[in-house]
Amino acid sequence: MDAPVAELAFPKCVRLESKPHLFCPGCGHPEVLKAFGYAVDALEIQRKVAFGVDIGCSLLAYDFFNIDTIETHHGRTVPVMCGVKRGNPDAVAVAYVGDGGAYAIGMGSLLNAAIRDEKIFVIVVHNGVYAMTGGQEAPTTLPGTVTATTPYGADNHFVKGPDMIRHVNPTAWVARGITTRQLGLRDLMREGLQHVMDGKGFAFLEVLSPCTLNWGTIERPDKTFEILEGKLAKTFKLGHF
Amino acid sequence: MPEKQFMMGNEVLARAARAAGATAMYGYPITPGSEILLWWAKEAGSEQGKKDDMVFVQAEDEIGASFMLLGSVMAGRRSFTVTAGPGNVLMQDAFSMCEAMRIPVVAYINQRGGPSTSTVIYSQSEVWLTAYGGNGNGYRIVYSTATLQELYDYGIKVFNIAWKYRFPTFLLSDGYQAKMMGEVELYDPHARGIEMVPTERYLLEEKRDRPIDEVVPKPEVHIRVQDGVEYSCYRNCLNLEEETLQVNLEIKGAWDIMAPEIEEHETYGDPDAKVLVIAHGIVSQSAKAAIDATGGKARLFRPITLNPFPKKALLEAVRGAETVILAESAINQLARIVRDALYETPGPRMIEHFRPSIGIYPEEIAELIKNA
Numbered sequence: 001m002d003a004p005v006a007e008l009a010f011p012k013c014v015r016l017e018s019k020p021h022l023f024c025p026g027c028g029h030p031e032v033l034k035a036f037g038y039a040v041d042a043l044e045i046q047r048k049v050a051f052g053v054d055i056g057c058s059l060l061a062y063d064f065f066n067i068d069t070i071e072t073h074h075g076r077t078v079p080v081m082c083g084v085k086r087g088n089p090d091a092v093a094v095a096y097v098g099d100g101g102a103y104a105i106g107m108g109s110l111l112n113a114a115i116r117d118e119k120i121f122v123i124v125v126h127n128g129v130y131a132m133t134g135g136q137e138a139p140t141t142l143p144g145t146v147t148a149t150t151p152y153g154a155d156n157h158f159v160k161g162p163d164m165i166r167h168v169n170p171t172a173w174v175a176r177g178i179t180t181r182q183l184g185l186r187d188l189m190r191e192g193l194q195h196v197m198d199g200k201g202f203a204f205l206e207v208l209s210p211c212t213l214n215w216g217t218i219e220r221p222d223k224t225f226e227i228l229e230g231k232l233a234k235t236f237k238l239g240h241f
Numbered sequence: 242m243p244e245k246q247f248m249m250g251n252e253v254l255a256r257a258a259r260a261a262g263a264t265a266m267y268g269y270p271i272t273p274g275s276e277i278l279l280w281w282a283k284e285a286g287s288e289q290g291k292k293d294d295m296v297f298v299q300a301e302d303e304i305g306a307s308f309m310l311l312g313s314v315m316a317g318r319r320s321f322t323v324t325a326g327p328g329n330v331l332m333q334d335a336f337s338m339c340e341a342m343r344i345p346v347v348a349y350i351n352q353r354g355g356p357s358t359s360t361v362i363y364s365q366s367e368v369w370l371t372a373y374g375g376n377g378n379g380y381r382i383v384y385s386t387a388t389l390q391e392l393y394d395y396g397i398k399v400f401n402i403a404w405k406y407r408f409p410t411f412l413l414s415d416g417y418q419a420k421m422m423g424e425v426e427l428y429d430p431h432a433r434g435i436e437m438v439p440t441e442r443y444l445l446e447e448k449r450d451r452p453i454d455e456v457v458p459k460p461e462v463h464i465r466v467q468d469g470v471e472y473s474c475y476r477n478c479l480n481l482e483e484e485t486l487q488v489n490l491e492i493k494g495a496w497d498i499m500a501p502e503i504e505e506h507e508t509y510g511d512p513d514a515k516v517l518v519i520a521h522g523i524v525s526q527s528a529k530a531a532i533d534a535t536g537g538k539a540r541l542f543r544p545i546t547l548n549p550f551p552k553k554a555l556l557e558a559v560r561g562a563e564t565v566i567l568a569e570s571a572i573n574q575l576a577r578i579v580r581d582a583l584y585e586t587p588g589p590r591m592i593e594h595f596r597p598s599i600g601i602y603p604e605e606i607a608e609l610i611k612n613a
């Protein structure tokens with residue numbers, strides 16, 4: 001009885017042939033993707049979604065689902081998905097990016113997509129670090145944090161994505177979730193998808209997510225949880241904006 | 242009925258894209274190309290434009306414009322952009338990806354002065370960038386136009402070539418052609434028997450004429466079927482050197498089959514003339530005037546496709562020539578391609594006339610012909 005077990009463990013739209021997935025043990029990406037997958041199943045839009053993934057760890061999701069997927073690079077996922085949506089208005093266009101791709105190299109495209117109120121759903125995985133390239137500083141890195149490129153501690157300023165998006169687009173759907181609260185995350189995913197399916201405009205979800213490798217907590221899930229809930233969730237407000 | 246109109250080059254290009262059935266333009270304002278954006282903005286918002294489901298987006302920059310273009314084409318829409326100079330530099334990122342995945346984007350490129358910001362006026366300095374830019378091996382099709390009429394003819398043709406062969410396809414013009422006004426015959430391509438090649442969705446396609454992995458290099462697309470539905474996952478980041486090798490060899494294989502089918506050139510003047518002028522684009526028009534003015538002493542070879550380059554035709558043209566005059570509004574861009582094509586061919590004496598980012602008058606070329 002393999003199939004029922006698989007159905008319980010994974011959303012239906014997950015591509016089982018590509019499992020086990022390519023992410024590190026304890027990584028938050030699979031949690032975010034799982035929540036997304038369940039939302040796609042619930043809305044029955046597996047064949048309508050065009051899924052765009054960025055460079056960095058998000059690219060490892062290029063065949064996570066049986067969903068038409070395009071892997072692009074360096075913060076370009078947002079404009080690519082804008083083009084996909086403009087090109088095919090029936091598509092449910094979703095851009096899946098990390099906090100480096102969204103807030104550094106792709107910031108111009110992200111902000112302007114929000115200003116233009118593009119009818120796409122952007123999911124940003126926020127782990128406070130450039131993970132795949134080896135733990136460099138991200139625009140979300142908290143002050144004083146030691147990273148590969150801030151050996152003496154990061155400087156004082158960092159970006160709060162949802163606040164920024166809300167500032168430029170008063171009608172967008174904007175929220176922040178966290179991987180430690182999977183059921184709430186599924187609800188947010190559903191709401192974001194529904195917003196673009198209804199043609200209401202830009203939808204933006206940031207998810208606080210662990211990078212156990214670069215946080216040095218790969219063998220300490222308790223520490224991972226502590227950072228996520230004890231530090232990040234207290235600095236970055238959860239819920240709707 | 243074809244109609245002749247007096248109009249600016251950029252309007253000719255804007256109308257060519259519309260006549261070709263393009264329904265989407267993504268761009269960023271830059272001289273000398275902005276008039277095409279203005280025309281499309283107006284057309285897309287008009288009653289007819291709305292009826293035709295036209296899309297116009299002014300992007301945040303040329304990176305955004307070119308990646309939106311890529312996405313739009315992957316969604317199966319006949320789409321294009323226009324750019325120049327530093328904008329052309331920024332678009333190389335997306336064009337490289339299009340080269341890798343065989344995505345048939347179309348761009349009209351109106352060369353301006355270079356390097357860098359330089360002037361907004363004119364040059365032929367974007368030959369190499371357009372043909373070989375990015376971090377690939379230069380598998381993009383480049384047509385170099387010379388007249389306002391060609392802006393229209395090739396402005397339509399590039400869409401068909403792009404979708405037939407699935408390579409990024411560029412119309413390389415310049416600021417002079419873009420901004421000059423003249424008489425042009427506009428026509429409906431269907432009325433001329435030109436059938437537009439149908440487009441196809443890379444993403445969310447219901448039914449394909451041929452499997453997508455016969456177009457996109459195999460390591461870059463994973464296809465799986467679930468409940469009778471085919472899902473395509475496109476991969477831009479490869480793990481292994483061998484995969485990258487395969488991608489490049491598949492692209493080259495498709496290119497090598499296509500190249501002889503599309504190479505184009507023009508010759509002008511007495512085929513027995515001992516002086517051969519090699520020039521492309523608007524400089525070839527100057528060369529023609531110079532050839533007329535010097536009484537049949539010289540002839541012209543003008544490559545129309547700069548990539549793939551019409552090498553066979555060039556070798557034919559060079560035979561019998563005692564002197565070759567290479568004239569271009571750049572330093573050694575066309576000339577380097579010509580020399581590469583003539584490699585190991587015992588060639589005639591070569592005279593270089595390189596005038597980067599400035600126009601070349603017929604009198605200059607005539608003088609060179611007289612002294613040859």
